[in-house]
Amino acid sequence: MxxxxxxxxxxxxxxxxxxxxxxxxxxxxxxxxxxxxxxxxxxxxxxxxxxxxxxxxxxxxxxxxxxxxxxxxxxxILGTDKVWNVLLVGAGNLGRALIAYRGFLRKGFRLAAIFDADNTKVGQPFGDLKVESMDNLAQLVSDLNIRLAIVSVPAEAAQNVADRLVAAGIRGILNFAPISVTVPPEVSVQGVDLAVQLEQLSFKMSLTGTESGESPANG
Amino acid sequence: MxxxxxxxxxxxxxxxxxxxxxxxxxxxxxxxxxxxxxxxxxxxxxxxxxxxxxxxxxxxxxxxxxxxxxxxxxxxILGTDKVWNVLLVGAGNLGRALIAYRGFLRKGFRLAAIFDADNTKVGQPFGDLKVESMDNLAQLVSDLNIRLAIVSVPAEAAQNVADRLVAAGIRGILNFAPISVTVPPEVSVQGVDLAVQLEQLSFKMSLTGTESGESPANG
The missing domain is CATH 1.10.10.10 (Winged helix-like DNA-binding domain superfamily/Winged helix DNA-binding domain)
Structure with missing residues (x-):
């Protein structure tokens, strides 16, 4: 097989x-x-x-x-016996937490660069790195041999960011933006929409009859 | 059907x-x-x-x-036409980002209480709420009619936290701890292990031949 x-x-x-x-x-x-x-x-x-x-x-x-x-x-088998350089786009709260989260970037993944479209954030320290301008994206992807990207930007910016990542040579995107993005077939996308996860839970809970006899809060 | x-x-x-x-x-x-x-x-x-x-x-x-x-x-259909009260266990970086993340707690979900096992965090402000002691879990779950919980605690604490949530009456868990937890059949768990998502991406990228002719970084 x-x-x-x-x-x-x-x-x-x-x-x-x-x-x-x-x-x-x-x-x-x-x-x-x-x-x-x-x-x-x-x-x-x-x-x-x-x-x-x-x-x-x-x-x-x-x-x-x-x-x-x-x-x-x-x-x-999972491809994590090598070290993959990973970049992050979106140096906001979620991006910061993702990087700080123990176990996220474990053996096999190394955060190599951080980008933000907001020029007031460019140059700010972010862990051991500093935030880079999106203008340097293609150059750094090439220099640092990066193929994987984590996207934690607002919904309305996500497709544009994905397009720029693909053009720069990124071949895998972990997308935390609360919207799906369209990429060419040679690029893999893994969507992690946190609200979707909660909706799936509430759907499952409806199935198991959790609601019967007790209505959820109506606040 | x-x-x-x-x-x-x-x-x-x-x-x-x-x-x-x-x-x-x-x-x-x-x-x-x-x-x-x-x-x-x-x-x-x-x-x-x-x-x-x-x-x-x-x-x-x-x-x-x-x-x-x-x-x-x-x-x-998804059960989000009502408002579900949600609690969070684990007032660390990830918990803070999840709550701050625009779109996470959208229409349908309202953060009603935050808990941490670390007593030095209890009483600290966290958005509009303050961090509660785990000792108050069962009481608050009952008082606030909470059925859904978000767990962002370290791997080694996750099963104990899940057990206490289930005992307190929680029926759905969104688990961000990097380990799976065991719960009774009437409880739903949605696991969101961020490292798993990256591994799945690197597996997919191996399939699409992204690696051929160019090896990932060996840093």
Missing amino acids: KFEDIPTPAVYRLSFYLRQLEAFQRADRHTISSRQLGEALGYTDAQVRKDLAYFGQFGHPGIGYKVDELIGQLRK | KFEDIPTPAVYRLSFYLRQLEAFQRADRHTISSRQLGEALGYTDAQVRKDLAYFGQFGHPGIGYKVDELIGQLRK
């Missing part, structure tokens, strides 16, 4: 397996069974074996998975 | 349709065709019609969709 044909949810679960394996590694566990890995995440052992089988043969008979080895293999 | 049987991606797209319709509304558009709605989001008109048909019959012959009417109908 080619990677293209693997169901998206299985690729998502790969990230969760990796996260859990890293937790086992921190706890000095050296081997793990599919049942133990599944239990920690609320999946069956059959699910774990099926998911991992999409990507290769990782277990050892009578041992299970070797934690360090499987971590290395999953990082390789 | 029952709502339970509707594919999750279609429910996601419902949020995007709503977002786009709100943009049309701001631009004083009163009616819209499935083609126009789809074009704005990069979907075919057939996709738009199929998605909306899961939830009801919304179009008008010769007119298309009435923007205000469809917005109201989608909000009702």
